[in-house]
Amino acid sequence: MVDRESGSRDLSTSVMPRQGRLEETGNEWEPYRLIAPDGQVVAAAAMYFKELRASGSPATTIRSYGMDLLRWWRFLTAIEVSWHRATRGDARDFMLWLQMADKPEPAGQSPHRQRESALLRAAIPASGRLAPGAPNPITGKLAPARKYAPSTQAHCETVLRAFYDFHRELGSGPIINPFPLARTRTSGRAHAHHNPLNPFTPERQGRYRPKIPARIPRRIPDDRFDELFRALGSDRDRALLAFWVSTGARAAELLGVRQRDADPGQQLITVVRKGSRAVQRLPASPDAFVWLRLYQEQMHRQGMPRGGDQPLWWTLRRPWRPLTYHAARKMFVRVNETLGANWTLHDLRHTAAYRMARDPEAAAG
Incomplete structure (x- = not known):
């Protein structure tokens, strides 16, 4: 018998099951659902996802939260504890396991996906494969390590604490949250009563x-x-890169624009912001609109759909499909592979911010 509170559980011998998954439904009302290792839909997670959707969270946020819940459900299956009977000792062991355990290798991937994953996980340079966690000689960025990153651990802890807070308020979960606040805090969010005249101090959550x-x-x-x-x-790829690095827009924001959102005359492109969903017109470089025109002329001759309400970015081959974030990321991964680099699409946003900060005309405006 394992004493769950005293810490006598041997985590080194625990094997996490690979069963269970986060399933995409294709339904905008319920974009994802969590399938437990026993093959059943997790009703508690479905209720939480519906709450997130009602509060305005996009499908990408639900996917991110769902992956954290999937890790927790697999851990609970391994220790044979149901979610509503989890204790703080179980939560402590889970966070300890996240720090010590190796990330599972992806299973059931196609050869193309395995090749892409190897590039992202090990940052393969032209001279050979780097060890996990080693810096890339071109970019200087660390390759993904075998362990879970601290940011992943922190995100998982925050999501699970919010999940149990939701069910505690609803009366469908345990009375005591297995993922407690820090001992220096009793309730509320960090810096809840902060004086704006004083600087922020580090406060653990x-x-x-x-x-x-x-x-x-x-x-x-x-x-x-x-x-x-x-x-x-x-x-098309040159136009995308030119827009990303000149506007500073997120990759998904730029991929969501329609053909009427590009205004070459004023050199503006309209995007919908990720968090606020506000419609915003962003200035772009003249080169970006030149590459956009070349892409449109070439694709229109091949029969690409036209119309103001049609997407601006399409796949390059028939059947015509709107270009998705995952397809654009794969394009960027392939280019990185030819150079032996491991830049990401988000690095283009940092590059745009750096260039704008050093541009005297942008600073004056």
Whole structure:
């Protein structure tokens, strides 16, 4: 018999099951559902997802939260504890397991997906494969390590604490949240009664929340950006890269624009912001609109759909499909592979911010 509170559970011998999954439904009302290792839909997670959807969270947020819940459900299956009977000892062991355990290898992938995962996880340079956690010789960025990153651990702790708070308020979960606040806090959010005249002080939120090391935003140097731009294989990809680095928009925001949202005359492009869903017109570089025109002329001759309400970005081959974030990311991964780099689409946003901060005309405006 294992004493769940005293810490006598041997986590080194625990094997997490690979059963269970987060399933995409294709239904905008319920974009994802959590399937437990026993094959049943987790009703508690479905209720939480509906709450998130009603509060305005996009499908990407529900997917992110769902992956954290999937890890927790697999852990509960391994220790044979139901979710509503989990204790703080179980939560403590779970967070300890996240710190010590290796990330599971993806299973059931296609050869193309395995090749892409190997690039993202190990940052393969031209001279050979890097060890997990080693810096890339071109970008200087660390390759993904075998362990879960502190940011992943912190995100998981926050999501699970909110999940149990939701069910505690609803009366469908345990009375005591297994993921408690730090001992220095009793309730409420961090800096709830902060005096705006005083500087913010570090304040821990969750008791089992790990410390996240500060990271310096990494931009793409101009010479490396030129190499990246030359390696692109189509005018569409060149237009995308030019818009990303000149507007500073998120990748998904720019991919969601329609054909009428591009205004070459004023050199503006309209996007819908991720969090606020506000419609905002962003200035872009003249080169971006030149590459956009070249892409449109080429694709219109091949029969690409036209119309103001039609998406601006399409796949390059028939049947025509709107370009998704995952397809754009794969394009960027392939270009990185040819250079032996591991830049990400988010690095383009940091690069845009760096260039805008150093542009005297942008600072004056």
